[in-house]
Structure formats: structure tokens, C-alpha cells
Amino acid sequence: MGDIAKNETTFYSNAEDYWKEVPPTVDGMLGGYGSISSIDINGSKAFLQKFLGEGEGKTGTSCALDCGAGIGRITKRLLLPLFNTVDLVDVTQEFLDKAKTYLGEESKRVGNYICTGLQEFAPECGRYDIIWIQWVIGHLTDNHLVEFLRRCQKALRPNGLIVIKDNVSYEGVVPDEVDSSICRDLEILHSLANQAGLRIVHEEQQMNFPKEIYQVHTLALR
Ligand SMILES: C[S@@+](CC[C@H](N)C(=O)[O-])C[C@H]1O[C@@H](n2cnc3c(N)ncnc32)[C@H](O)[C@@H]1O
Secondary structure, rough: HHHHHHHHHHHHHHHHHHHHHHOHHHHHHHHHHHHHHHHHHHHHHHHHHHOHHHHOOEEOOOEEEOOOOOOHHHHHHHHOOOOOOEEEOOOHHHHHHHHHOOOOHHHHHEEEEEEEEHHHHHOOOOOOOEEEEEEHHHHHHHHHHHHHHHHHHHHHHEEEEEEEEEEEEEOOEEEEOOOOOEEEEEHHHHHHHHHHHOOEEEEEEOOOOOOOOOEEEEEEEE
16 A cells, blocks of 8 residues: 555645645646646546436436545536536535635535545435546545445446546555655556445546656546
8 A cells, every 4th residue: 555555644634734735726736737637627528428328327417526626627627517416525625615716607506515535425325426536546545445435336326437537657556745645556446446346337548648647547437
């Protein structure tokens, strides 16, 4: 799991302290890479659209959950345009406060703003068509991630999907002392999803990101 995640208390409190100092902007959410937001959102839209729509086996569009939502970058441009209601969960209260204005008029379709760590969050059973988890799993220990994913599975509606979109390392676990997170390789991520009792329905690599950043993969699970 990586040494920095071994002292659980400081792993979480250091991350909370880090995010409290980050400006509530798109650039802040993306560690200075605000310019990749559109490529990211367009890639996500194409990914999601494979599963949405009318008919047998399709994922519904009534309610989505944005996990580690921050100011609602993804909620604004991906989830609110596709789902009737979106809930946001994040550990940083200041980001959720900002979301209320950042999301503008459409914020009236936000169901709940929930300020809590995902490690202790239990989403409402059977509520969500999509649970979107982007650029936040590195803040959870292996055990907490597995347990969180199990709770997410219970929170899905029929044909619902959990989507994880995140950085992956080439090999093993790479710690980031600055924001107190870890980056896992794809094999580890698969194994944790598997331990949570989830099946990988689809997987893609996000293309057209800058060469110097981690590869980003998107996984649909249920
Ligand atoms: C890199 S930002 C990504 C924000 C958003 N997912 C996006 O892509 O625009 C990471 C977010 O995770 C939140 N976060 C960090 N640790 C968390 C935890 N344990 N539980 C919930 N949210 C957490 C931070 O407050 C921050 O908003």
C-alpha cells in the first residue's frame, strides 16, 4: 500500500490539511492542469454515453453521485447535463461551499452536498445510476477503498455503474508526500476492485493528456 498510507491518521489528516490550502478553482482541482479539463470531460462523456440511453440493460439517468467532487468540475460539465439529480461528496467544506455558486443556475438540481471523507461515507442504498469517483482513490488506504467500493455497489440502482477515473503508475505504489496520496498500478487497482466483489465491465485509457503526467484510466464497474 505504500509507507505513507501505513500511518492512517496522518495519511488522512495531512491530505485534509493540504486540500484546505488549495484555491477553489478548476486549476486547484487539477493541480495546475486546468487546461486539460475539457479533454478530460469530453473523454468521460464519450465513455459514459456507451452505457446510457433507453432499452434493456442501459444505465438510467435519474441520479448520479460525484465522489471527491471538489468544487463540482465534473458535476457541472458531465453529470448535471446527463442526470436529473446529482449529489456531491467531498472532505473539504470550502470546495462544497464554492460549488453552490460555481454550478450556477443548474445547482438547483443538486440533491445533497455531503462533507465527509469517503472512508467513512455510506451512500444511500439503491439511489444512484452512476457513482463517479475521479482523482480521489489515492487518498484512501487499500482497505478503505475496498470497503467504500462495496458500499457503492449497494448504492446502485438496477443497471447502475461505478466509474473510477484516476492516475495509474507503471508499476507498484508511488507515494506523493505533498498531497498525502498514493498512485497504484492497474494490476493493484484491478485486484482491489475484485476484492470489493466488482466486475470490470469496460476500461479505457484517456488519450491526449500531456506526456509528463501519469496515465489516466477509466474503469466501469458493477
Ligand atoms: C484532485 S481533486 C479532484 C476533484 C474532482 N474529482 C475533479 O476531478 O475535479 C481531489 C479532491 O478530493 C478531495 N478529497 C481528498 N481526500 C478525500 C477523502 N478522504 N474523502 C473525500 N474527498 C477527499 C479533495 O478535497 C479534493 O476536492
